[in-house]
Amino acid sequence: MRRVGLTGGIATGKSKVGGVLRGCGVSVLDADQAARVVVARGQPLLDQIAAHFGAEVLLADGALNRRRLREVILANPSARRDLDAMTHPAIWALLEAQLRALADGGTPIAVVEAALMVEAGWHRHFDALLVATCPEVEQVRRVMIRDRVSREGAHAVLEAQLPNRDKVALADAVIDTYGPVELLPDKVRVAWVQLARGLPAASSCG
16 A cells, blocks of 8 residues: 655645545545544543643643643743654554554555654655645734734744745645635645656546
């Protein structure tokens, strides 16, 4: 089975790209969903996170307080590194298990969508890398709307991530998501055809 990584900085539209691919019948796994599974209530990893960062990162019902944890790691780069070191192995193990299940079922190609794919080094485990991008000013605008934060807050979120240009430099195909949303499916198909030149099994989204 061929593997394609899908990534991009925050608010670059990678999830919308993943949605278009799903609509084309492509199997797309979501690292964010895998992350939710490994830190769900009752999971050992959640206990480890609470022990390391304190009970303040838990909600009253014992679930992870994502907003508070995000505030903690934005304020402290070393805290982000600690969290990544704790969570990335578990997330990748779950994704690998899901990919193996798809391969065993005869799926010819699968996509994994992950914001931190390059930062975590996961891109090395894929046959091709697809990167969603848009102008930084548009990223900031989207983050401000989505997360209800100030312009300064949005910039802080972007600065905590690897610059998108560094991800684009590693890409086998790039999708600029800026512009009318109705144009996105055609952009995705063009990029997918570009990937298909090296991945014969990737022709299902034409």
